[in-house]
Structure formats: C-alpha cells, structure tokens
Amino acid sequence: MPVHVRTLDLPAAGAGRMALLTLDPGDPRKPFVLGAETLLALERAVDEAERLVADEGLVAIGVTGVNGVFCAGADLKSVARTTSREDAVATAELGHRVLGRFATSPVPTFAYVNGLALGGGLETALHCTYRTVSEQVRGLGLPEAHLGLVPGWGGTYLLPRIAGPDVAVQVAVENALANNRTLTGPQAFEAGIVDARFEAADFLVESLRWTASVLAGTTPVTRRDLADETTWTAAIERGRAVADARVHGAAPAPYRTLDLLSAARTADRETHFAAEEAALGDLIVSGELRAGLYAFDLVQRYAKKPAGAPARDLARKVTSVGVVGAGLMASQLALLLLHRLQVPVVLTDVSPDRVEKGVGFVREGVAELLRKGRVSPDTANRLSASVSGSVDKSALADADFVVEAVFEELAVKQDVLRELEPLLRPDAVIATNTSSLSVTAMASVLEHPQRFVGFHFFNPVAVLPLVEVVRTPETDEASLATAFAVGARLKKTCVLVQDAPAFVVNRISTRMFDEVVRALDAGTPLLEVERSLDPLGLPMSPFRLASFVGPAVMLHVHETLAAAFPDRYRVSGNLRRWVEAGGPALVTPKGPVAATGADEGLFEVGSSPLTREEVLHRVQDALADEVRRVLDEGVVAGPEDVDVCLVLGTGHPLFTGGITPYLDRVGASERVTGRRFHPAG
Structure with missing residues (x-):
C-alpha cells in the first residue's frame, strides 16, 4: 500500500499517541504523486487513522513523506489521459474529498513536510491543521499555472487564508510563471505557509516534540488575520500585471488562478471548491494544457536522456578544461565549467589585461556563489585556486576538453584552431561555442577533425539550460559522447543537432x-x-x-x-x-x-x-x-x-x-x- 499507517507515542509525558501516515511510492527513484489510485489509498489510510482515533483514543493524525520527498503533486500522466470535462471534474472532486479529510478530522492534523511539496503535495499540507518543514527542503510551490492548470485541490482557497493574498499570488502566479520558481523550507516559514521549521537530521523527532507541545497548549500557534479588501485587491492586481507581462493574455490558466484567489476572500469553502473543480474541468481538456504537458514531459525526458546521444561509456574522462578566449561569454563559460566540473580551468587570450580580467571575473563569480551559500568556504578557496590564465596557448597542453569562445568570425576561429591543435594532447576534445558559423568549416583546418564538436550555449550561460551539441560529418562518437557527458555535468540539457547555418x-x-x-x-x-x-x-x-x-x-x-x-x-x-x-x-x-x-x-x-x-x-x-x-x-x-x-x-x-x-x-x-x-x- 503506498500510504503506511502506524501509531506512535508523542515524546512528552502524558501527551498520548498519534497516527502517522507515510506517503511512500515504493521505489526510491520515484516521487510520490497523487492520482486516482494513490488518492484512494490515502483515503483508506485516513479511514484507518480515524478508526484508531475512535477505538484507541489517538490525539492527532500526521502525514509525512520519504526519501526527501513529501509529495510531488498530481500524477501528470493520469491528467494527460483525461479526455472529457466530466472526468476532469471527477478528478478535482476526488482530490477535494480526500485531501479535505485532513481539515475535517475529529482530531488535529499535522503535515511534516520533509521534502519536495509541489501542487497537490503542498495542498495536502495546507489542508492540515498545522505544518512543519525541514530547514533543508527545496521545492515548495504551486506550479500549476506554469503548465496550464490552476491549484485545484484547495490551494487557491487555503493559501491566501493561511499566508495572505500577497504570498498566494507570489506562489501560485509569480513563481509559477517564473519557470516554476519554488520556495525553500525557511522561505515557506517566513511567508507563514508553515508553522515551524527544524533541521533535517532531527526533523521528525523535533516535529513530534513540537506536536506534543502544541496539543498541550504550551506552544501557541498564531496565524495572520484575513487581509482586508484593499490589501486583497492590490495583491490580485499585482498578479494580473505579472500575468500580462509574462503571457500577455495568451494562456488562460494564470488568469483563472487569479480569479479564484480573488474569490477566496468572501466565498465559503464548499462554493469555492466547486469553482476550482469547474476551472480544472475546463483547463484539463484545453489545448494549452495538452501542449504544456507535452513540453513538460519532453524537457524532463531530455534532461535525463538526450535523444540520439552516444553511449555514455564512450565519453572520455575530463579532469582539466581549457577555454580559449577571456571575454564575457568565455568567462561565463569558464565559471560554469569550474563550478560544475570542479576541475582546473585555464583561460587564454591575446593580452595579459584580457586574461587578468577574465580570471578576475571567474574568481568574483566564485565569491558570489559563496555569498549565496551555493558553495562552502573550503570549496570556494579551492575553486579560486583552480582557475588560471595565460597568453600562451601551450598552457592548455594538459586539458582534456577545450572550448573555443573567441570572436564570432570564421577566419579568426580557424586561425585559433590551427594554432591550438598541435599544442593539445591527441585525445583532447575541442569544442566551439559558435552561435551560427559552420562547425564543419572550422574543422576543415584541423589535422584531426573527428575530435571537433559544436557546443553552443545560450546567454546568460548560468541560467539558460540548453546546449546545442553540433555534430559534423567528421565528429567521432567518443568526442560527441564527451560533449554530452560534460553538458550533463554542467546540469544542462543537450540536444543533438547536425551542422547547419545557425543550428536550430x-x-x-x-x-x-x-x-x-x-x-x-x-x-x-x-x-x-x-x-x-x-x-x-x-x-x-x-x-x-x-x-x-x-x-x-x-x-x-x-x-x-x-x-x-x-x-x-x-x-x-x-x-x-x-x-x-x-x-x-x-x-x-x-x-x-x-x-x-x-x-x-x-x-x-x-x-x-x-x-x-x-x-x-x-x-x-x-x-x-x-x-x-x-x-x-x-x-x-x-x-x-x-x-x-x-x-x-x-x-x-x-x-x-x-x-x-x-x-x-x-x-x-x-x-x-x-x-x-x-x-x-
């Protein structure tokens, strides 16, 4: 059964016992998602928990997840198979019925958010009386508008009433339309979405101890007052401005979401849930959602296994990297390669000033990563020491992977490649970051064109996740596989393209x-x-x-x-x-x-x-x-x-x-x- 029920003693004298429901997909490689089968399993688990409350005098019901995931939301594959509005509304009704059990329970309910909580996962927690979150959690949000849906299992009613309309608009509209930006555990706590936060190592123990103190009345839990009409209206207007700027009225989902958030101020729960069901009924069968699910699935699949990529075991090991050029694009590439690969990186350029500026850019980028908490102080020191520069291209002699990123002119690039190739090891892979020039024409000046590959990034390099990996008629499988392997280590999605003007x-x-x-x-x-x-x-x-x-x-x-x-x-x-x-x-x-x-x-x-x-x-x-x-x-x-x-x-x-x-x-x-x-x- 994907939802386990167990009873346990709360860690305080006389605190009593509670039922804990654990959302478990049964496969550590997969997240727990809510579809017809798992919703019904969750409902049976709630039935069992409430039976234990009645028969054994349990004082609370809790719900948590496993393997760093609370609940990843709705089963999108099941949503994609829904073809009629009636079935879509039935799915919405089922979600409301099951998740609503946490709100109508005869005893207080507690969500212990141990990890990822998206969409229906976050809505599960919102239905509970109280919520705790792990400090280390990343990935809390309501991404539905990003895909073409609305938060349709209570999110548009509960979130603005728990955390206020400003937070609800931020999470359900602004963040969703910003490529599904999510919240961390501490951010969710500061926003008032959850009531307490604890370190991951002792998360469940501390959550249970907190539960006992809440039930005993020794830890008061305060909630925000319901916002007045002026505040609520201003939040909705801000959300509409964001939607207009992002999608220009072209997609219905963010506007339906805002309509629901607006109505939540005065609607009763039952009426509002019926409105969510109607919205889901309309959107699940819309062309926009079909396209959104198609694209979402594609992006997920290509991130895991790019289509047409050679076998991974053909890739050569990359323990050092060279970047030819020290301009802005080259320096961005060097920083990304250094951060993600954590191997020595050498930049070269024609003048000491340009080299110094490029190396300085990379080191400042490392310092910024440290300031944002993306790397530890020890890692920052090691990375800063691992980047160097030279005006002599022979400094790249030991590099396993060299990226050419000089001025976008064919003759200039060919001159650089003629000079570069004799200085490198025979098995070093050479890549070019050209955005539109013929990779085949560049390779024509090389003695060994089979080790040459296009490796086209998009600006800003650190943000945009795509790399076009360009194969020429001469590129061999090992060089191609190495480029894909480096792209994966850079956390980029690589798409294989054949050499053609400006690629795709x-x-x-x-x-x-x-x-x-x-x-x-x-x-x-x-x-x-x-x-x-x-x-x-x-x-x-x-x-x-x-x-x-x-x-x-x-x-x-x-x-x-x-x-x-x-x-x-x-x-x-x-x-x-x-x-x-x-x-x-x-x-x-x-x-x-x-x-x-x-x-x-x-x-x-x-x-x-x-x-x-x-x-x-x-x-x-x-x-x-x-x-x-x-x-x-x-x-x-x-x-x-x-x-x-x-x-x-x-x-x-x-x-x-x-x-x-x-x-x-x-x-x-x-x-x-x-x-x-x-x-x-």
Missing part, C-alpha cells in the same frame, strides 16, 4: 524576427509590431529580446542566414541602422510595452502598415515553414527536438508546447506545409 534556435528565432522587422520596414508602428506576437506568450517581446541579445549579434546571425538562404532571409537596412546608432533600447516594459522615443527618426519605413493580425499570421506561417525545413533537412530528428530547443533556449512557454503544437493548433502547419507536425489530438 537561432535559425528559427531569426526567421521569426525577420518577419517582425519586415513589418516594421513596411511602416507598421513599433508598438503594434511588438504587441502582434502577444498570442505566442513569449517572455520578451521581439525588440526587447533583440536588445537583450544585442542588435549587433542579431545582425551577425541575419547576415549568416541571409548568405545561406537568400530566398528567405535578408538583412534589413533598418537593422543595420539600429546597430550603427549603437543599438539604443527601443522599448521598455511599462504596461505591456512602451516606446522610449529612440526609434524616432532612426528607421526608414514604408507606407503599407500591417495589422497585428497580419503580422501574427505571417510570423506563424514563417515559423511553420522554417521548422518544416529544419526537419526535412535532418538538422534534428523530429519536432520534439525543436520544441525542447525553443523552450530551453529562448523561453518559449510550455503552453505552446515549444512551438510545433501551437502551429498545429492555429492551423499554420497545414496552411503552409500541407501537414501537421503531430497527429491530431
């Missing part, structure tokens, strides 16, 4: 941006162009993203792709003017977006402006066309690879599935290519 992310994103610039060139007002892509729910509007990446970088990628595919890509004169003007910011986030005035007189535009709908339609068609070409050319194996790349490389939202489910849903796939990317349904 930059090629598809540039095709989209090219259509946006065409609309601007035609005379469409800048703000109209920006807002035209709101239905895509992108984290940044087109010109804000271009400013973040850098207009000069955008221009370079456009030039590369225009040279490779002149039938589809071009270099806009306005893009050149923007770069020549120094790349001033064109938009800032005020409301959805507002012009700064930097665009006045900067562009030469036509007199045939497009409507927002026309711009969106053209972007959809361009994306469908380019994705199909990428697939037909064999750059990646399937649409799943494209979607993982766009979710992890540029932040495409889960509710679009990355991009291909969205293009199917809006009809662009069939409109442009005559076929869908995925089977209907």
Whole structure:
C-alpha cells in the first residue's frame, strides 16, 4: 500500500499517541504523486487513522513523506489521459474529498513536510491543521499555472487564508510563471505557509516534540488575520500585471488562478471548491494544457536522456578544461565549467589585461556563489585556486576538453584552431561555442577533425539550460559522447543537432524576427509590431529580446542566414541602422510595452502598415515553414527536438508546447506545409 499507517507515542509525558501516515511510492527513484489510485489509498489510510482515533483514543493524525520527498503533486500522466470535462471534474472532486479529510478530522492534523511539496503535495499540507518543514527542503510551490492548470485541490482557497493574498499570488502566479520558481523550507516559514521549521537530521523527532507541545497548549500557534479588501485587491492586481507581462493574455490558466484567489476572500469553502473543480474541468481538456504537458514531459525526458546521444561509456574522462578566449561569454563559460566540473580551468587570450580580467571575473563569480551559500568556504578557496590564465596557448597542453569562445568570425576561429591543435594532447576534445558559423568549416583546418564538436550555449550561460551539441560529418562518437557527458555535468540539457547555418534556435528565432522587422520596414508602428506576437506568450517581446541579445549579434546571425538562404532571409537596412546608432533600447516594459522615443527618426519605413493580425499570421506561417525545413533537412530528428530547443533556449512557454503544437493548433502547419507536425489530438 503506498500510504503506511502506524501509531506512535508523542515524546512528552502524558501527551498520548498519534497516527502517522507515510506517503511512500515504493521505489526510491520515484516521487510520490497523487492520482486516482494513490488518492484512494490515502483515503483508506485516513479511514484507518480515524478508526484508531475512535477505538484507541489517538490525539492527532500526521502525514509525512520519504526519501526527501513529501509529495510531488498530481500524477501528470493520469491528467494527460483525461479526455472529457466530466472526468476532469471527477478528478478535482476526488482530490477535494480526500485531501479535505485532513481539515475535517475529529482530531488535529499535522503535515511534516520533509521534502519536495509541489501542487497537490503542498495542498495536502495546507489542508492540515498545522505544518512543519525541514530547514533543508527545496521545492515548495504551486506550479500549476506554469503548465496550464490552476491549484485545484484547495490551494487557491487555503493559501491566501493561511499566508495572505500577497504570498498566494507570489506562489501560485509569480513563481509559477517564473519557470516554476519554488520556495525553500525557511522561505515557506517566513511567508507563514508553515508553522515551524527544524533541521533535517532531527526533523521528525523535533516535529513530534513540537506536536506534543502544541496539543498541550504550551506552544501557541498564531496565524495572520484575513487581509482586508484593499490589501486583497492590490495583491490580485499585482498578479494580473505579472500575468500580462509574462503571457500577455495568451494562456488562460494564470488568469483563472487569479480569479479564484480573488474569490477566496468572501466565498465559503464548499462554493469555492466547486469553482476550482469547474476551472480544472475546463483547463484539463484545453489545448494549452495538452501542449504544456507535452513540453513538460519532453524537457524532463531530455534532461535525463538526450535523444540520439552516444553511449555514455564512450565519453572520455575530463579532469582539466581549457577555454580559449577571456571575454564575457568565455568567462561565463569558464565559471560554469569550474563550478560544475570542479576541475582546473585555464583561460587564454591575446593580452595579459584580457586574461587578468577574465580570471578576475571567474574568481568574483566564485565569491558570489559563496555569498549565496551555493558553495562552502573550503570549496570556494579551492575553486579560486583552480582557475588560471595565460597568453600562451601551450598552457592548455594538459586539458582534456577545450572550448573555443573567441570572436564570432570564421577566419579568426580557424586561425585559433590551427594554432591550438598541435599544442593539445591527441585525445583532447575541442569544442566551439559558435552561435551560427559552420562547425564543419572550422574543422576543415584541423589535422584531426573527428575530435571537433559544436557546443553552443545560450546567454546568460548560468541560467539558460540548453546546449546545442553540433555534430559534423567528421565528429567521432567518443568526442560527441564527451560533449554530452560534460553538458550533463554542467546540469544542462543537450540536444543533438547536425551542422547547419545557425543550428536550430537561432535559425528559427531569426526567421521569426525577420518577419517582425519586415513589418516594421513596411511602416507598421513599433508598438503594434511588438504587441502582434502577444498570442505566442513569449517572455520578451521581439525588440526587447533583440536588445537583450544585442542588435549587433542579431545582425551577425541575419547576415549568416541571409548568405545561406537568400530566398528567405535578408538583412534589413533598418537593422543595420539600429546597430550603427549603437543599438539604443527601443522599448521598455511599462504596461505591456512602451516606446522610449529612440526609434524616432532612426528607421526608414514604408507606407503599407500591417495589422497585428497580419503580422501574427505571417510570423506563424514563417515559423511553420522554417521548422518544416529544419526537419526535412535532418538538422534534428523530429519536432520534439525543436520544441525542447525553443523552450530551453529562448523561453518559449510550455503552453505552446515549444512551438510545433501551437502551429498545429492555429492551423499554420497545414496552411503552409500541407501537414501537421503531430497527429491530431
């Protein structure tokens, strides 16, 4: 049975006995999740606990987890199999009925949150009378809006009433839409979500001792007063502003969540739970949720086992790393390699000043990791001592893995590789971080091109989890396997791509941006162009993203792709003017977006402006066309690879599935290519 029931004496004289329910998946490799089977098992366990209360005079009921997991939430595979609204509502009703038993118990109930508690897991704890948490817990949250759902088992009613509407909006909307940011145990305590916190080593013992004192009345537990209407309204308005900035009205889930949080101030429990059930009924069968579950599953699977990766045992051991270049991107790479691999890292560059600056950046990064508690003082000292620099590339002679990250120009990179190769060991793997240049052309200057591989990171390096691992016709299995192994140690998700101009992310994103610039060139007002892509729910509007990446970088990628595919890509004169003007910011986030005035007189535009709908339609068609070409050319194996790349490389939202489910849903796939990317349904 996945829920064990045992009785135990509370650790205080005369405190009595309690029933403790343990949520146990039976497999230490898997977290406990709530589906039809486990919910019914939990209900039977509660029945047994209440029988013991009646028969043996137990004074409390508690619930906890095992293996550092309290409960990981709903069984998403079961949710994905739900195809009718009636079944979806029935699932919501079952969750309310079972978890609600902790709130209607004849004795006080206690949640001992020993680890991960997401979605229905956190809601299980919220239904209890009292909650404790381990100091070391990471991963408390309500991520449903991130996927396309609402916290539908009591979360939108209980959390604002326990911790206040500000905390509820932060957890259920702001954090969920920030790529599912979660809380730690101490943060949950400070927010008022839990009542007490204890060290992991003695967590259950201390929680039971605290339970006894609460029951005895010697430890009072105070709760926050229900917020007034003004405070509640302000919190909801803040949440709506966050939702607008993140998804621009394109996804229903965060807005349904906010509607429920707003209603929780005055609704009675039964009425509110019925509203949660109705919301879940609508959302579980929606296209946005289907796409969200598809993308979520893809990201999880690729993180564990990248598609097409060689056998892991082919990878060479990496005990030292070299980075050629000491600029900002190279220094970010060096810091990441040092932190995650914890091996010696050597940076090289053409001048002592650049080398010194790069090494200094890495050491300051280590100091920042120490300040944030990400590394211990001993580890920080060791890492700082393990990074060095030189203007002589022979300092890389002992490196097992060398990353080239110099100026993005083919001739420059080829000159560096010619000089570098004779200095390295014969079995050293050489990787390039190029964003758009031909990896095959770079490898052509090497005596041993089989050890050369593309290793394309995305900026900011420490944040974005994608690496495009680029295979040339010459790259051997051992070098490829080594790149994947290094990526895994860096905690990145690697996607195998064949060498092609701009690979996947930059090629598809540039095709989209090219259509946006065409609309601007035609005379469409800048703000109209920006807002035209709101239905895509992108984290940044087109010109804000271009400013973040850098207009000069955008221009370079456009030039590369225009040279490779002149039938589809071009270099806009306005893009050149923007770069020549120094790349001033064109938009800032005020409301959805507002012009700064930097665009006045900067562009030469036509007199045939497009409507927002026309711009969106053209972007959809361009994306469908380019994705199909990428697939037909064999750059990646399937649409799943494209979607993982766009979710992890540029932040495409889960509710679009990355991009291909969205293009199917809006009809662009069939409109442009005559076929869908995925089977209907």
